[in-house]
Amino acid sequence: MSAIYNASRRDFLKTSALAGGGLVIGFTLPGAARLAQAAAMFKPNAYLRIASDGHVTVICGLSEMGQGVHTAIPMLIAEELDADWSKISVKQAPADPAFNNPIFGMQATGGSTSVRGHWEPMRKAGAAARAMLVAAAADKWKADQADCRTERGMVVHKSGKKLSYGQLADAAARQAVPKEIKLKSAKEFRILGTPAKRLDTPVKVNGAANFGLDVHLPGMLTALMARPPVPGGKLVSVDDSKAKAISGVKQVVQIPGGVAVLAEGFWAAKQGRDALEIKWDDGANAALSSEGVSKMLAEGAAKGGALARNEGDAAAPASKRLEAVYEAPYLAHACMEPMNATVWVKPDEIEVWAGTQSQGPSQGILGKVGGVAPGKVKVNTMYLGGGFGRRFAPDFTVDATLLSKISGKPVKLVYTREDDMKAYFYRPASVTRFVGGLDAGGNALSFSASVASPSIMEASGFMKLPANGVDDMAVEGIRDCPYDFPNLRVEYARVEPGVQVWFWRSVGHSQNLFFIESFVDEMAATAGKDPYEFRRALLVKQPRYKGVLELAAQKAGWGQPLPAGVHRGIAVAQSFGSYVAEVAEVSVGKDGKVKVHRVVGAVDCGMTVNPEIVRRQVESAIVYGLSAALYGKITFKDGRVEQSNFHDYPVLRIDEMPDVEVHIVASGEPPGGMGEPGLPPIAPAVTNAIFAATGKRVRKLPIDPEELKQA
């Protein structure tokens, strides 16, 4: 069934362009237009199709991983098209440079860029189509275009005559694509800013949604791999006789990433993989331990490094000086759907079915692995059972490609939960050392931060550490500290313990906002000031930060009484162009157990495409961030990852779920990202509440109930 699903989707663009009775809008993204003038790289492509029955299909090049992009992109197009929302559906686009994300310059989904990058081009695609429909109607009526307007899938003449978009599709297809495109002003929006229902809900309540793991191809083998248990370890020898004796096991294959068992179905592959007898050479990381990592990072932070920001003199004398060292661990993404990919290396092309965030780069990477040109790599993007940055990585698609190439068969490579948990690509462990200075009146005078962390830019394979030696992602959220500190200094020390690190929901902000928003809270406490008022006074020149801070405090009833034992903490952050403040209401049991009762969030994400999806993304990020703050850690002993599944890498469950309310600031600013910005403030909001409850400052995540126990 999946094969049919994919085949029809793959051929969709081709057939829709050829079949009569429909309008296909060829439209170029700004970057592509420039290229077209420069060279022969111009590739017109389709973002929407209008069928003769009036149905509008939006073709979306971005990956749907829960963030709602398969609803947001159609909303952008439908708005300017003046479409009837009930007649819109969405299809996943193939990998094609025409679908490049304008912010990345490649087809990829991440960095909360989808709405920011496509806000204008997708609305233009809709507006161009609308203009052609109007022109077609005016031709039919021999009327002036100025006397025609559009509404809900209809062109309406001032006389009252109407033609539906479906009736006009054929004639509109013969109109020229307009050169000048006028977009609506925000006041004219009819769809944008409304809580339109998600287009992907119906298939996600009946088991019909196809995720990567659901792909099935005739003749396909399922592969599971044994990988070196220590990062950088190498295979010494393998005895596969027991594995091969298992019914259903077809082949055992060695590739650089480890040893794979190819079998008929998951269960045979798993039994085969588990029956492999392997000797590994653990290599240089054999002694890697979390204690060792912490020590390296702490030394790095103590020493300092490349200068990231320097204003005034952070060493200026202060009447009160405070110093603190914060630490965050490696984290796994633990997407609900474990990593997997299905690849078929054919003689002159490669076809991939995967839940991937990076279909564009995959074409080049997998083409190289399989020996074909990037254009010969067809990527079928499936629904992603969670992404959070993990599905930007190429490990699962590369290994599946190698296995298909060697076996000559379509191969579905599956990670078990344990494989997924131990496969690295972790959020970096990080240590930051802060020094703050206050004047005699308790006013903030100086602030300095020394961040020690691995470089994600270097680890990514597609970025390099800038010449100034500062990894943007290692310092984000601290370097752009919004507080009005007269003297401010931020340094970065690159420390590489030898573990593959990667983007994790909100990236550097995920730990750095915990660090800085906790330390600012410490400064407030040292100054003897209310943590909300202390921040507010330092944000006078930052209206958007201040706006969300005030809204969250007001909606949470900051300063007003709470039930006995419940305390509040607050934090504010900007990431990916959106501002979020959160107030957490927390109690701490005698046993040190932390309970989060309620979280009140305020968000300023500029103009809002869909307020309900915005609220859900903030709530989702809160849950993801809370899981990390309360439980999340990947630790190493003797070079080996100690965690394996949800018993030792716990995540938040429904019985621990706080009430969440999210308030949105009305704004006319351009849209910010929304998949990640809800996350950074939650950990510090909770730990600041813990301080309010217990007087104990949590400086290391995850929160350790042992440290909070009352004797």
Added chain:
Amino acid sequence: MISLSVNGKTITVKDSPDTPLLWVLRDTLGMTGTKFGCGVALCGACTVHLDGEPVRSCTTPVSAAAGKKVVTIEAMAANPVGRAVQAAWIKHDVPQCGYCQSGQIMGASALLSTNKKPSDADIDAAMSGIVCRCGTYNQIRAAIKDAAHAMAKGG
């Protein structure tokens, strides 16, 4: 050869008796609505009904389902409780990535089959074994209550 009833149809499979029901459903029968999340009964993504009880199919050997009635997400629309739950899920737009939602819906419909008016504590007890990494828990809770309400009204 093991015979079992899947969504009302009697099916005979050749899988070895220790094969988890999950992989029989997914790989042998091609019914991919039931999901794999952890393999060890920690996440609930693989939840199906076995003779009406919610079970984790990843740790249920197919032999344990022999002669029993297995109902999966694919058949929920044919069941009045399942229909009410799906309608409430749509009304509340519960899913985000959607990967856990088959398990959530199977858990919720099993709960509502035996408990017409679940309290928050009942919902916690029935649903805390089913993980959602996208954090849709508050919508799940609201949708369960809504489905209970709709069924009470005979809707």
